[in-house]
Amino acid sequence: MQLLERDIPLTSAEISQLWVTYMNDSAAICHLEHELNIVEDNEIKSILQYVLKVSQSHINSVVEIFNKENHPIPHGFKLSEDVDVTAPRLFTDKYYLNTLNQLGKIGLNNYSLAVSLVAREDIYHFFSTCLNESDKIIKWTNDVLLSKGLYVRPPQLPKAESFDYVTKQSFLTGYFGERRPLTATEIAHLYANFQRNALGSATMMGYSQVAKDKDVVQYFIKGKEIAQKHCAIFESYLKENDLPSPMMLDSEVTDSTIYTFSDKKMTFYSSTLTAVSLGYYGTGMSMSPRRDLGVMYSRLMAEVAKFADNGAKLMIKHGWMEAPPQAADRDELTNN
Structure with a gap:
């Protein structure tokens, strides 16, 4: 008899990755809500709106999974406790854009690890979706950084004439x-x-x-x-x-x-x-x-x-x- 998905308990790896996701995204939402109140560049604002939507969907998904498993929901971070969304600007729009780019890269690392650790179909699908969202954030922020002349390219190297082996x-x-x-x-x-x-x-x-x-x-x-x-x-x-x-x-x-x-x-x-x-x-x-x-x-x-x-x-x-x-x-x- 094949076990139904709901009958398969969450593993320690799955619980830990879901818990970390909840904590990180609840903290990110505090940042994003404040930044959306004061960002001036419309292109950067569009990315912030997308990332906020993604973070909120992550929170909803984790809560839904934990509720089904009768697992306690982390306290995490709350807009009412951990941010004043009306506070003056602390960083520039350029900082926001670079931060979004790095967050996409961090997400790519975190979710690729999660995908390699989890097995239950619904959990694997969730983190696979998160992985694709991080990839989109990186590509989007790279494009905007390039269009604004803010993308800092790593150094270029002279072209090698042929391959070689190390001999010393x-x-x-x-x-x-x-x-x-x-x-x-x-x-x-x-x-x-x-x-x-x-x-x-x-x-x-x-x-x-x-x-x-x-x-x-x-x-x-x-x-x-x-x-x-x-x-x-x-x-x-x-x-x-x-x-x-x-x-x-x-x-x-x-x-x-x-x-x-x-x-x-x-x-x-x-x-x-x-x-x-x-x-x-x-x-x-x-x-x-x-x-x-x-x-x-x-x-x-x-x-x-x-x-x-x-x-x-x-x-x-x-x-x-x-x-x-x-x-x-x-x-x-x-x-x-």
């Missing part, structure tokens, strides 16, 4: 003596990580201006300093090979100090971006044969991991960290 062990070195030029893959990751940190620096700067708690303000200031430091490191490797680096985005932050987002929502969003950067750094390290680059990424990952740990401690201290779904504590059940 020096291809892997990088600590002493003459270092070989960067490979195209190494350049791509250095460039992309610079762009993500440039956006992170602007985000932390803006958040530090409107945060209320002193500890939270200092956390964002530290995050801005780390992002700027990492940009300088990535830029130094590019300059060493006479390659250009992207522009910083700190000028896209306004001088507003008016309450815009709750400290809880901003800290959660920053922690999420920090966790994502660890994954990107790990990928950059695995794709960089030159040993000095591997050591560099390892060192930066340790710094980012410490910053993420401080963010988690900050959220626990203020009672902001919502516990994700967990396995049963058998020792506690036995004692009770």
Whole structure:
């Protein structure tokens, strides 16, 4: 007898991916509702409207699935608690467009992982749809960035006359003596990580201006300093090979100090971006044969991991960290 879909319980992987989606999209809705109130560029406004519609549909789908499974709905983030949609502009339209582009790329990574982890047909269909939506967001924002002359293309390389093989062990070195030029893959990751940190620096700067708690303000200031430091490191490797680096985005932050987002929502969003950067750094390290680059990424990952740990401690201290779904504590059940 074939089991009906409703008779197949959700796996831990499916529950976790649905939970993360709910948390991320409920936080994104707070941003999007505020941005739609003040965005001036109609092309960017159209993308914001689409992304808001997508995030709201994700929330509705997760709630429907969890209700059918009698699974508790996360609290997440609420418009009534975590944002003042009438607050003055904190970032420019250019920042919004670049953020939407990066969110599409993050969504592509997250949902491709989810698709690889889930099996139940309705859950697979949901995340497959999410994956296609992220692809659309990336393509749409790329087109608008290009049309406005804001798309920053990675460096171009001279055309190779033929393929070649590596014949010297020096291809892997990088600590002493003459270092070989960067490979195209190494350049791509250095460039992309610079762009993500440039956006992170602007985000932390803006958040530090409107945060209320002193500890939270200092956390964002530290995050801005780390992002700027990492940009300088990535830029130094590019300059060493006479390659250009992207522009910083700190000028896209306004001088507003008016309450815009709750400290809880901003800290959660920053922690999420920090966790994502660890994954990107790990990928950059695995794709960089030159040993000095591997050591560099390892060192930066340790710094980012410490910053993420401080963010988690900050959220626990203020009672902001919502516990994700967990396995049963058998020792506690036995004692009770």
